[in-house]
Amino acid sequence: MIFVIVLGNTMVAKAADGDAEKGKVLFAVCMACHGADGEGNAALNAPATGGQDEWYVVRQLNNFRAGVRGAHAGDIFGAQMRPMALTLANDQAVIDVAAYIATLPLPELATTIEGDAEAGKKAFAVCVACHGANGEGNVSLNAPRLSGQYDWYIKRQLDNFKAGIRGTNPKDIYGAQMRPMAMILVTDEQIRDVTAYIATLE
Incomplete structure (x- = not known):
């Protein structure tokens, strides 16, 4: 279930409590690309997920499931992610896996982009x-x-x-x-x- 809360003039979707232990089981599918600790893998074009905010992970997984992301013809890597998101059978599964991801540490990242x-x-x-x-x-x-x-x-x-x-x-x-x-x-x-x-x- 998703609740909506109002902060100031902004509505924010707040996920119901997730079960991180159940989410850990579901995350086994994600590990192949994103790594055991959600550290990501540049060679597989998989971003870091470890330590990301639970609410944002829920939103993006739901966006992939709904075709809001990963359906544009130019979104090659999003198209790879969408069928993975669709393995999550329902909203509670999304919330659970997001709860587990939120328990993972932020990764140490190597710099790859040259800029000022x-x-x-x-x-x-x-x-x-x-x-x-x-x-x-x-x-x-x-x-x-x-x-x-x-x-x-x-x-x-x-x-x-x-x-x-x-x-x-x-x-x-x-x-x-x-x-x-x-x-x-x-x-x-x-x-x-x-x-x-x-x-x-x-």
Whole structure:
């Protein structure tokens, strides 16, 4: 069951309590790509899941299940993820696996994107309002954690938002909010710079 709470003027979906032990069993399918501790695997284009916020994991798994993500013709890697999300039989299974993922540690990440982190810090000033000064995210603003995620994945998602691969599905309300923010980064260099800065956050 999903409850809706109101914080200020923002509605946020709050998942019912998940059973992390049941989620651990379900996560066995995820381990093949995302790793036993949710550390991710760049070779398999699998982002880190360990330590990600439970509410955001629930939303994205449900987006994949509903075709809000992974159905766009340009979303090659999302298309790989969608059938995995569909192995979760119901909403409670999604909530349970998200509860387990939230117990996993944030991974130690290698830097793969070259960019000017100082220039990226200036560009990130726009992002702080929602994602926080340390990229910690803010559930009341529906803004996910950015720190603790691979730089290559952050860059890919910014590219996807700019290209309309994410944020253009009519049901992707929060993606639609993010897309114009990504469009502020006009050049690939700017995307690399802000990604390089995010990689320094803890």
